[in-house]
Amino acid sequence: MNNKKRPQNWTAEEKLKAIIAYGGKNEEERGQYLRSQGLYSVDIERWREEILESLSGIFNNNCPLRIRIAVRHC
Numbered sequence: 455m456n457n458k459k460r461p462q463n464w465t466a467e468e469k470l471k472a473i474i475a476y477g478g479k480n481e482e483e484r485g486q487y488l489r490s491q492g493l494y495s496v497d498i499e500r501w502r503e504e505i506l507e508s509l510s511g512i513f514n515n516n517c518p519l520r521i522r523i524a525v526r527h528c
Contacts, residue, residue: 459492460492461492461493461494461497464501469501469504469505470501470505472491472493472498472501473498473501473502473505475487476488476498
């Protein structure tokens with residue numbers, strides 16, 4: 455039985471760690487990493503895009519969170 459989690463069952467924290475780990479590897483190491491984790495490069499790319507999209511929503515000018523952060527740091 456395979457103990458690897460399906461990509462859709464990874465938590466946000468696990469996804470972020472995988473993106474960081476993957477990005478710090480050369481081409482050969484990336485392939486080994488993906489196989490060891492039961493992932494494909496498209497999983498990493500999709501997660502990266504999802505995170506960047508989420509962050510862009512936080513930092514747009516109309517976001518209340520940004521206003522609270524700006525006020526808090528002033």
